[in-house]
Amino acid sequence: MKIHPDKNQEDKEASEKFNKLHEAYKLLIDDEKRKIYDETGEIDDKLDINVENTYMYFRDIYPTITKIDIDNFSEKYIGSEIEKEDLIEFYNDYNGDMKGILEHIPLSTNESIERYLNIYEELFKDKILIKNKTFTNTKNKIRKLQEDDPEEVEEEKKKFSDLCSLIQAKKRNRMDYLDVLSINFLKYNVICYFVFWID
Numbered sequence: 001m002k003i004h005p006d007k008n009q010e011d012k013e014a015s016e017k018f019n020k021l022h023e024a025y026k027l028l029i030d031d032e033k034r035k036i037y038d039e040t041g042e043i044d045d046k047l048d049i050n051v052e053n054t055y056m057y058f059r060d061i062y063p064t065i066t067k068i069d070i071d072n073f074s075e076k077y078i079g080s081e082i083e084k085e086d087l088i089e090f091y092n093d094y095n096g097d098m099k100g101i102l103e104h105i106p107l108s109t110n111e112s113i114e115r116y117l118n119i120y121e122e123l124f125k126d127k128i129l130i131k132n133k134t135f136t137n138t139k140n141k142i143r144k145l146q147e148d149d150p151e152e153v154e155e156e157k158k159k160f161s162d163l164c165s166l167i168q169a170k171k172r173n174r175m176d177y178l179d180v181l182s183i184n185f186l187k188y189n190v191i192c193y194f195v196f197w198i199d
Contacts, residue, residue, distance in 0.1 A: 074107050087119055088129060096135030098142055113142060 027033050036055050063069075077083055086105060094100030102108055105116070117139060123129040 078107060078112075084119060087116060088123065091120065091123075091129055091135070096132045096138070098135065098138040102142070 027037055087101070090101040090104050102113070105112070120129065120135070124131045
């Protein structure tokens with residue numbers, strides 16, 4: 001009621017504030033718009049376009065990447081010619097420095113290191129690459145990453161899942177409160193507005 005334009009005729013910003021509140025309410029009651037806002041943090045109120053269509057267009061171009069997508073890519077990439085081309089490119093980019101190479105090879109694991117070294121040895125033998133001192137020095141300094149304990153991983157997943165559940169519950173409670181608040185506010189304003197016109 002504080003910002004209703006009819007009750008605050010002396011406040012030149014009252015109408016604008018009321019319109020912003022109304023736009024926020026429209027966003028909160030529309031599940032799709034709220035979902036997009038929650039994911040992006042933005043809403044374009046200057047363009048009169050269907051936000052859902054814009055979002056779907058974006059997702060058509062840039063689909064959400066899932067674990068299945070990563071697994072499928074992994075099956076095609078590991079041991080492929082593309083991986084070999086990447087190894088050659090990274091060797092040249094980092095002048096044979098295995099630290100730089102290992103930081104940039106997609107999907108590399110401790111098990112991959114020996115395979116990479118064998119590929120490089122074949123490339124040297126086939127004279128596709130030239131072995132240099134940097135490669136020789138850095139390959140001897142490779143330290144494998146510490147492997148995660150499967151029990152610790154499961155425990156961390158459970159903690160993370162519990163945390164996510166708490167955050168989602170808090171978010172639902174906050175949104176429920178905002179829904180009730182905005183509905184009551186609009187009902188109150190509609191009643192006051194109606195009474196104002198009757199008077």
